[in-house]
Amino acid sequence: MAEKIDWSKYVQEQDTALTTEVEKIDIKEEKKKDEPNKESAADEASPAEVSLLTKIIRKGLVSNKNDLEIQRQNPNSPLHSVKTFEALNLNPNLLKGIYDMGFNAPSKIQETALPTLLAVPSQNLIAQSQSGTGKTAAFVLAMLSKVDSTKKYPQVLCLSPTYELAIQTGEVAAHMAKFCPEIEMKYAVRGEEVPRGSKLTEHIIIGTPGKVMDWALKFRVFDLKKIIVFVLDEADVMIAQQGHQDQCIRIHKELGPACQMMFFSATYENDVMEFAQAIVKNPIIIRLKREEESLDNIQQYYVMCPTQDHKYKALTNIYGTVGVGQAIIFCHTRKTANWLAEKMSRDGHAVAVLTGDLTVEQRINVLDRFRGGQEKVLITTNVLSRGIDIEQVTIVVNFDLPVDQNGRADCDTYLHRIGRTGRFGKHGIAINLIDSSTKHICKSIEEHFNRKINFLNAEDCDEIEKIAA
Numbered sequence: 329m330a331e332k333i334d335w336s337k338y339v340q341e342q343d344t345a346l347t348t349e350v351e352k353i354d355i356k357e358e359k360k361k362d363e364p365n366k367e368s369a370a371d372e373a374s375p376a377e378v379s380l381l382t383k384i385i386r387k388g389l390v391s392n393k394n395d396l397e398i399q400r401q402n403p404n405s406p407l408h409s410v411k412t413f414e415a416l417n418l419n420p421n422l423l424k425g426i427y428d429m430g431f432n433a434p435s436k437i438q439e440t441a442l443p444t445l446l447a448v449p450s451q452n453l454i455a456q457s458q459s460g461t462g463k464t465a466a467f468v469l470a471m472l473s474k475v476d477s478t479k480k481y482p483q484v485l486c487l488s489p490t491y492e493l494a495i496q497t498g499e500v501a502a503h504m505a506k507f508c509p510e511i512e513m514k515y516a517v518r519g520e521e522v523p524r525g526s527k528l529t530e531h532i533i534i535g536t537p538g539k540v541m542d543w544a545l546k547f548r549v550f551d552l553k554k555i556i557v558f559v560l561d562e563a564d565v566m567i568a569q570q571g572h573q574d575q576c577i578r579i580h581k582e583l584g585p586a587c588q589m590m591f592f593s594a595t596y597e598n599d600v601m602e603f604a605q606a607i608v609k610n611p612i613i614i615r616l617k618r619e620e621e622s623l624d625n626i627q628q629y630y631v632m633c634p635t636q637d638h639k640y641k642a643l644t645n646i647y648g649t650v651g652v653g654q655a656i657i658f659c660h661t662r663k664t665a666n667w668l669a670e671k672m673s674r675d676g677h678a679v680a681v682l683t684g685d686l687t688v689e690q691r692i693n694v695l696d697r698f699r700g701g702q703e704k705v706l707i708t709t710n711v712l713s714r715g716i717d718i719e720q721v722t723i724v725v726n727f728d729l730p731v732d733q734n735g736r737a738d739c740d741t742y743l744h745r746i747g748r749t750g751r752f753g754k755h756g757i758a759i760n761l762i763d764s765s766t767k768h769i770c771k772s773i774e775e776h777f778n779r780k781i782n783f784l785n786a787e788d789c790d791e792i793e794k795i796a797a
């Protein structure tokens with residue numbers, strides 16, 4: 329008979345080993361600047377909130393103009409891309425599900441990642457691609473393809489950082505598996521309970537780390553050793569965020585050596601990527617090349633405004649003249665955002681405001697209304713800087729330029745703020761309201777991206793009309 333393992337001892341040992349490894353790699357728990365802050369500080373969201381809001385705000389596929397960079401540690405790994413879903417030799421009922429979702433051809437990340445995800449023998453993957461480029465659909469398709477429905481136990485495990493994202497992924501899976509009723513799924517999220525002593529018979533588990541850990545390690549309702557596919561969605565958040573990190577790593581440690589790893593994220597900080605590579609054996613790595621090109625369709629301007637009131641006047645002038653589409657206005661603090669929202673509302677504009685004051689539910693509500701066009705102007709802070717993917721947004725205004733904790737130009741945030749308008753070859757306009765004390769920041773941004781930011785006279789309606797044409 330096989331020797332009985334003392335799991336609690338085993339888990340403890342693994343934890344200690346892992347903690348040492350994590351410390352060695354020096355993953356920051358969460359950056360201080362991401363913490364909810366005092367009134368005067370910049371308003372930032374946690375990565376988990378950002379990813380949730382990003383998903384909520386976005387509709388439809390974002391076409392990725394940037395190249396993906398592929399690295400592989402094992403040169404013998406097969407690498408090819410596919411231009412059609414048929415070329416993947418999928419179960420015909422899955423293919424039917426894909427077409428039923430309205431997908432005609434794979435997106436860039438799908439054409440690159442799917443052959444690796446579906447390869448036999450299985451191949452580990454760490455993939456990065458921007459939000460909305462089809463990552464979820466890619467790993468869901470791989471999850472469904474790998475299931476052996478004749479075996480009545482969990483074989484695929486997908487971890488998401490939040491309840492909402494787990495449900496969203498489950499909904500994608502349910503739609504894709506519409507014509508494969510034999511594949512069964514189970515959510516391991518809050519509110520879902522399983523009787524102690526029972527064994528799960530579903531093939532796929534989609535859940536949050538805490539619940540999955542309870543089910544797998546405390547109640548033992550399924551066996552992590554039998555999982556053949558392990559998906560870490562929002563891997564960046566999962567690895568870098570305290571709480572999630574410990575749980576994911578514990579779960580990961582329990583998986584069998586042959587389990588296929590699929591790590592997906594829109595962003596990977598370097599230390600997180602380093603850590604991912606330390607725990608995923610021989611992965612193929614698909615990384616996004618830097619987004620420099622995303623400024624191509626966006627005309628950038630600056631307007632000189634000596635005071636806050638001048639900024640306000642410039643803003644209403646520009647918006648009143650351009651008038652079409654929707655606008656997002658970024659402020660540095662919640663206080664400015666609320667002040668501006670109040671002033672614009674008083675002047676009869678339909679504005680929405682989204683700051684870190686609101687609960688996640690309230691933010692979703694605000695975004696839903698904005699996406700539905702109920703408000704034309706959304707005033708926000710950095711809480712939303714990485715989540716702008718609303719097609720009808722034609723103007724992004726930096727009421728305050730993004731700066732880092734040291735008051736220097738925050739070029740990454742600038743790119744995130746303005747880089748989501750002007751998609752699909754459409755023109756987008758970015759307007760920066762500056763004064764003599766922030767002119768140098770505008771200059772730094774201009775130099776960083778090597779893209780001209782032109783002067784705009786906000787009192788000259790003809791000129792404004794010209795830029796909007």
Ligand SMILES: Nc1ncnc2c1ncn2[C@@H]1O[C@H](COP(=O)(O)OP(=O)(O)OP(=O)(O)O)[C@@H](O)[C@H]1O
Nearest residue numbers: 383388389431433434435459460461462463464465
């Ligand atoms: N091949 C495709 N053809 C058409 N639409 C697609 C395709 N793949 C995905 N989509 C759609 O594009 C949208 C974005 O896809 P998906 O949610 O998979 O992106 P994502 O990269 O996972 O985004 P995020 O990082 O926000 O999770 C969804 O509405 C999805 O239904």
